[in-house]
Amino acid sequence: MSQSAHHRFTYADYLRRERETGLKHEFLDGQVFAMTGGTPEHARLIAALMVAVAPRLKPGCRLFSADLKIRIPETGLATYPDGAVVCGELEHPSDDELAVTNPTVLFEVLSPQHRRPGTEAYDRGEKWAHYRRLASLRAYVLVDPPTTQLECFGRSDVRDTFTRRRATAGDALAIPGLDGALEVDALFAQRL
Numbered sequence: 064m065s066q067s068a069h070h071r072f073t074y075a076d077y078l079r080r081e082r083e084t085g086l087k088h089e090f091l092d093g094q095v096f097a098m099t100g101g102t103p104e105h106a107r108l109i110a111a112l113m114v115a116v117a118p119r120l121k122p123g124c125r126l127f128s129a130d131l132k133i134r135i136p137e138t139g140l141a142t143y144p145d146g147a148v149v150c151g152e153l154e155h156p157s158d159d160e161l162a163v164t165n166p167t168v169l170f171e172v173l174s175p176q177h178r179r180p181g182t183e184a185y186d187r188g189e190k191w192a193h194y195r196r197l198a199s200l201r202a203y204v205l206v207d208p209p210t211t212q213l214e215c216f217g218r219s220d221v222r223d224t225f226t227r228r229r230a231t232a233g234d235a236l237a238i239p240g241l242d243g244a245l246e247v248d249a250l251f252a253q254r255l
Contacts, residue, residue, distance in 0.1 A: 074158055077141070087130075090141040098143060099182075101174065108172045108206055109145045111250045116148065116170075119241040124150040124167060133169065133197075134162035140193040145206075146170035148240060154199075165199040167240040172206040191216070195225060201240035211251050215239075 071093030072080070080095060081088055089096040101109075109129065117126055127147045134141045134156050141162055148168040156164055171186045186205065194203050195216075203225070205214040211232050216225040217239040230236035232251070235244035 074139075074141075078159060087132075087143050089143070091139060101172075104208060105172055105174060107253065108208060108250065109170075111253070112146055112170055112172065112206060112245075115245050115249055116146065116168075116241065119238075119243045119245070120148065121150065121240070121242055124148050124240070127163075132159070132162040133166055133194075134159060134164050135193045135196055136164055137196045138193045140190075142190065142193075144169045145172045150199075150240065164197070166197060167199055168202045168204065168238060169194055169200065170204045170206065173208065202238050204238060204245075206250065208251070211247065213245060213247055213250070 072090070072095050073093070074090065077088065077090040077095050087098040089098060113126060113128065120126060125148070127149065129143050129145050131147050131149075132141055132143055133147060136156055141159070144166075147163070147166045147170065149163060149165060150167040151165070153163050154165040156162055171190070173183045173186060191203060194200060201218050203216040207214060213230045213236045215228050215230075215236055215238055217228065218224075219226050228236060230245075230247050232247055235246045237244040
């Protein structure tokens with residue numbers, strides 16, 4: 064993410080900026096960050112992920128693209144994950160009817176460090192620290208193109224912790240909140 068301003072914004076300023084520009088931005092602690100565009104391979108993987116997840120939705124759950132804004136009330140982060148599943152009614156913060164606060168599963172497709180420096184570290188670190196504060200979240204899934212692997216942090220019922228599981232070529236990975244497993248080979252089958 065790249066900083067787009069050097070002063071502090073209110074959340075209302077942030078919303079106004081998004082409406083005026085038509086561009087997606089991330090918001091945290093009064094700072095607004097432009098969301099950078101992805102590569103063709105990044106876009107292809109997001110599309111393949113959506114195709115793979117759609118038939119695995121449980122009744123009452125819906126799949127959303129990267130246009131769905133997620134807001135974490137406890138930390139104030141507003142961001143656009145690469146994909147999201149929401150089960151049940153959409154819940155919105157009082158100050159943003161376009162944001163959702165109750166995702167069940169969140170997906171991020173990692174970008175190689177040389178293409179978008181810092182984004183993988185951010186998705187694995189600071190952004191994950193925000194996401195795990197969401198009480199509704201059952202799983203956080205990372206798609207890692209360089210290693211051809213899926214990584215899932217699934218919420219455990221024991222002490223409300225998350226357990227990390229990985230799957231590589233030839234494997235499938237069950238995702239809490241979904242029916243069935245995602246096959247690694249199916250996601251990476253048509254690399255550009």
